[in-house]
Structures are given as C-alpha cells and as structure tokens.
Amino acid sequence: MHPLSVGMSFSLHPKLGQRSHLIGQLDGCVLLLKDHAHFPWMILVPEVADGIEDLHQLDDERYLEVCQAIRKISFFLTNFFKPEKLNVACIGNQVRQMHIHLVARNCDDPAWPGTVWAHSDWQPRDPQEIEAIVNAARAALIDAR
Amino acid sequence: MHPLSVGMSFSLHPKLGQRSHLIGQLDGCVLLLKDHAHFPWMILVPEVADGIEDLHQLDDERYLEVCQAIRKISFFLTNFFKPEKLNVACIGNQVRQMHIHLVARNCDDPAWPGTVWAHSDWQPRDPQEIEAIVNAARAALIDAR
Numbered sequence: 001m002h003p004l005s006v007g008m009s010f011s012l013h014p015k016l017g018q019r020s021h022l023i024g025q026l027d028g029c030v031l032l033l034k035d036h037a038h039f040p041w042m043i044l045v046p047e048v049a050d051g052i053e054d055l056h057q058l059d060d061e062r063y064l065e066v067c068q069a070i071r072k073i074s075f076f077l078t079n080f081f082k083p084e085k086l087n088v089a090c091i092g093n094q095v096r097q098m099h100i101h102l103v104a105r106n107c108d109d110p111a112w113p114g115t116v117w118a119h120s121d122w123q124p125r126d127p128q129e130i131e132a133i134v135n136a137a138r139a140a141l142i143d144a145r
Numbered sequence: 146m147h148p149l150s151v152g153m154s155f156s157l158h159p160k161l162g163q164r165s166h167l168i169g170q171l172d173g174c175v176l177l178l179k180d181h182a183h184f185p186w187m188i189l190v191p192e193v194a195d196g197i198e199d200l201h202q203l204d205d206e207r208y209l210e211v212c213q214a215i216r217k218i219s220f221f222l223t224n225f226f227k228p229e230k231l232n233v234a235c236i237g238n239q240v241r242q243m244h245i246h247l248v249a250r251n252c253d254d255p256a257w258p259g260t261v262w263a264h265s266d267w268q269p270r271d272p273q274e275i276e277a278i279v280n281a282a283r284a285a286l287i288d289a290r
Contacts, residue, residue: 056216
C-alpha cells in the first residue's frame with residue numbers, strides 16, 4: 001500500500017502496514033495514517049528492538065521522546081480535525097510490535113461513545129482526503145523529508 | 146467506597162470513584178485501583194482544571210510529569226503482576242474528567258485479546274487481595290503518606 005523503507009534494521013509488522021499510509025518518520029518513530037473513513041486515526045510505531053513491547057520498557061530518554069512525539073501528533077489531530085475527544089492508547093495484545101493509537105473521536109462517529117477497537121465496520125477513506133491529510137501531517141510533523 | 150479527600154479544589158468524577166479503591170496521590174494525580182477480579186487495573190486521574198480533557202492540553206512540564214507517573218505505575222503493575230501485556234490508554238469519551246487506564250493483561254483473562262473497555266462482565270475482587278495490592282502500590286508509588 002505504501003513504499004516502506006524506514007531504516008536498515010527496523011521492519012514494520014505487516015498488520016500495521018495493512019490499510020495504512022506512511023506519513024513519515026518522527027522522532028525515531030514511523031507515523032502511519034490508518035485508512036478508515038469513519039475515524040481520523042494515526043498509528044505511531046517507535047523503532048525499538050524486538051521484545052520491547054510496552055512503553056515503560058523504553059529507557060528514560062527514549063520514553064520521553066516518544067511521549068513528546070505523541071503530544072505533537074495530538075496537537076496536529078485536534079487542530080486539523082477539531083474532534084470532540086482524542087483517544088490515545090498503547091494496547092498491542094494482538095500485534096506485539098509497539099505501537100500507539102491516536103484517534104480523533106466525534107459524537108456522530110459510528111463507534112461513539114465506545115472505543116474504535118471494538119468496532120469492526122471498515123470503510124476506506126476517499127483517496128483525495130487521504131492525500132490531503134498525509135500532506136498536512138507531513139508539513140506539520142515530519143522533520144526530514 | 147473510600148474516603149476521598151484529595152485536595153481543596155479537585156473532586157473526582159463519581160463514576161471514576163465507583164468500584165474503585167483509593168491508593169493515594171502520585172505526582173499531583175489521584176491513583177485508583179479498580180475493583181475488578183479479572184483485571185489488575187489502575188486509573189490515574191491528574192488533578193487538572195475543568196475543561197482539560199486530553200493529555201496534550203497539559204502544559205509541557207505537567208505533561209511530562211504525568212507521563213512519568215504513568216511510567217512508574219507501569220513498572221509497578223508489571224513487576225507485581227507479571228502480565229503478558231500492559232494496556233495504557235487515555236480515552237474519556239464517556240467520563241470527561243481526564244483519566245488514564247493502566248491494565249495488566251493476560252492470555253487467560255476473559256477479554257483477551259480484546260480490550261477491557263468492550264468487556265462488560267464484572268466480578269468483585271477478593272477484599273484481601275485488594276488490601277494487598279493497595280498496600281504494595283502505596284509502598285512503591287505514594288510519596289507522602
């Protein structure tokens with residue numbers, strides 16, 4: 001779905017790459033836009049060694065760096081989409097590669113007020129919309145292009 | 146369920162206080178143990194002004210302080226319960242007072258591999274177990290007692 005060459009030693013879990021678009025690299029993480037018409041949904045994948053699955057397993061400095069990346073994306077999503085609420089979560093029960101969900105939520109989205117992870121209905125987002133979001137996110141968030 | 150006097154200007158949302166036990170205060174947050182037999186589940190409630198609902202709305206310093214509190218609790222939960230996976234999330238679609246879920250998950254828990262928020266079956270935890278968890282968490286996490 002996207003050309004993903006993000007580093008020599010890091011490879012994205014195939015399930016995270018599915019139905020997603022590469023925005024770019026941010027603070028040593030891969031940032032993806034999930035292709036979902038109903039939810040503005042980004043996934044941040046820190047480039048960490050295998051076996052590091054929970055955020056607190058990162059060392060102090062890296063932990064804070066990832067937290068700051070989460071904060072930057074949160075500002076982007078709320079500024080761009082003006083959602084009712086932002087949902088941020090590191091779950092990873094099924095896909096163990098560390099990844100953080102950031103989802104802009106609205107009262108009229110089909111999963112509201114539940115979580116998106118319990119919602120199975122998928123609709124692809126309009127390709128022009130995807131392009132606009134990815135471009136805006138790159139301009140706001142991605143340092144080295 | 147617990148005597149909750151945590152400050153002059155801060156009051157816990159009644160829904161967060163339901164079926165929960167006060168562990169204490171940590172880095173300007175209220176830390177609760179959710180009374181649930183199936184999941185070791187803590188809730189961190191930063192003492193913030195009304196209207197601050199998303200983590201990134203905190204100022205830089207406070208944001209990092211809350212992130213560090215999340216990290217400390219993560220270490221406690223994983224050391225104490227030795228779970229398969231830790232789930233950490235700030236959702237708040239229903240209860241808008243900012244709160245962060247920290248849930249230790251195991252392959253044999255009844256919601257696995259789904260999330261706990263989609264799981265409606267509740268069983269109270271044994272009171273002696275609760276006391277042991279609360280005491281251990283206080284010893285490990287709570288500074289001023």
